[in-house]
Amino acid sequence: MIQTQLYIDGQWQSPIDQGTRAIVSPADETVIAQAAEATRADARLAIAAARRAFDGPWRQTTIRDRARLLNKIAELIDRDAEKLAHLESLNTGKTLTESRTDMGDIAATFRYFAGLVASESGAVNEAPHHVISRTLREPVGVCGLITPWNYPLLQAAWKIAPALGAGNTVVIKPSNLTPLTTHHFTQLVAELDLPPGVFNLVTGGAEVGAELAESVDVDLVSFTGGAFAGESIMKAATGNFKRIGLELGGKNPNIVFADADLDAAVDYALNAAFFHAGQVCSAGSRLMVEDSIYDAFIGRLAERLPRIVIGNGFHGETQMGPVQSAQQHEKILGMVQAGIAEGARLVHGGKRPPGDVYKRGYWLEPTLLADVTAEMKIAKEEIFGPVITAERFRSEEEALRAANDTPYGLAAAVWTRDLDKANRMSRALRFGTVWVNDYHPYFPEAPWGGYKASGIGRELARIGLDEYTELKHSYINLAPKAMGWFGA
Ligand code: NAD
DSSP: OEEOOEEETTEEEOOTTOOEEEEEOTTTOOEEEEEEOBOHHHHHHHHHHHHHHHHTGGGGOOHHHHHHHHHHHHHHHHHTHHHHHHHHHHHHOOOHHHHHHHHHHHHHHHHHHHHHHHTOOOEEEOOOTTEEEEEEEEEOSEEEEEOOSSSHHHHHHHHHHHHHHTTOEEEEEOOTTSOHHHHHHHHHHHTSOOOTTSEEEOOBOHHHHHHHHHOTTOOEEEEESOHHHHHHHHHHGGGGTOEEEEEOOOOOEEEEOTTSOHHHHHHHHHHHHHGGGGOOTTOOOEEEEEHHHHHHHHHHHHHHGGGSOBOOTTSTTOSBOOOSOHHHHHHHHHHHHHHHHHTOEEEEOOSOOSSGGGSSSOOOOOEEEEEEOTTSGGGTSOOOSSEEEEEEESSHHHHHHHHHOSSOOSEEEEEOSOHHHHHHHHHHSOSSEEEESOOSOOOTTSOBOOSGGGEESOBSHHHHHHTTEEEEEEEEESSOOOOOTTOO
16 A cells, blocks of 8 residues: 655655545545645645755756756656556546656656756846846745646646746645655655755645645745635735746637538547546537537537447556546536536436446546537536537637637637638637647647636746746946935
């Protein structure tokens, strides 16, 4: 049985009150680990250690030191990639193929930020000859990083790599449902010769996250998760006006025009919605199809859905695993029922798959609800499970209006062969990412984040590093002389 501990000030330790939490496999509900469950008191210790480290020798590190550190972490991720992928699948239920992809992306993220950090240099500004004026980027300070359960280590990497690369110290709090890969990652970091307190792990629930958000000794909090927690973090952060980054939920339209390559669009509609059983913030669960092809498109999806292989993520033939928790399972089933009550037509799924093997664990069939209209709750709220809601539209204007009519703005996709229409739509859609004739690709070089209620700030890309820096104007007068403004 795996047992995890906290990592504070360079030491592995149990929570002060010895709290633990059973970690459960979503595939069969067996207990797979006992994780340390911290309280606010542990979080305070970690914050104090990170503060000391930031105010101490860590400030003297050079960009070369930090770029080397990130590259070293990438090497360790590569070394333990198979172990990490197994842990991620065990804990989240996602297929091993998906977890292996995550590990590759995580190593790439560290390498990308290593390259960016190494290329950092302040700018020298035009100024009078006796003045040296420079624009410098400096670390923000102590960073509290709070991550969700759907992409535990990937989301952590998007924060840890730029935070450490920019010269900050870190307290990370993964979701207490899925702490295992972040714990293993911390073991990797512990192999490196970092000063105590530079990197701290505090596993626990909302109260630990709230401590990070409230503490006046934390200078920046970066959070990925739901809108409810995001709002409370934003309020808590006002105590010391700390910097905040919020990556929140989405309700992401996948818009198919009649002139699209329909073979590709049908195939990607499945990928958009059922990848990681739909537990993706950018999942394309809101399918919008042009009227003239709507019925045929739904018919083709209806043929494909029963063929999706649901099963344990460790089995090679599995295409879709379970959802992560009992709470999610119940919530998704409830939303499907609410959709049907609102008038949606259940085409497939909406229940636990039949068979003994699916009796334990949080299994759901891939689900298709057709004849959804933009006014229905099911078209507006994030489901975060393997459910497609399909709406019909009659014109480009109607599709655009309906797609933008959501409080969220994370990601959208458009399927068409008409380049002019593709360009018009991608400009007019109010989302942080708009894909044309594709779904889901992202990479470290491109920014990630949402408009409106999908968040504040961006991760990845140069901006993902800049968010962890303060910008300073350094002005040095080399030949000071009395100015005489107020006389002699
Ligand atoms: P959640 O909001 O319940 O929890 C996220 C993290 O915040 C966890 O570590 C949790 O313990 C902590 N937390 C909960 N309440 C808190 C509080 N009051 N103060 C501080 N910390 C608190 O989210 P979740 O259920 O783990 O994740 C699912 C959500 O995350 C979905 O809405 C999804 O769309 C979103 N998400 C967004 C992105 C993105 O990039 N925009 C990526 C992944 C997930």
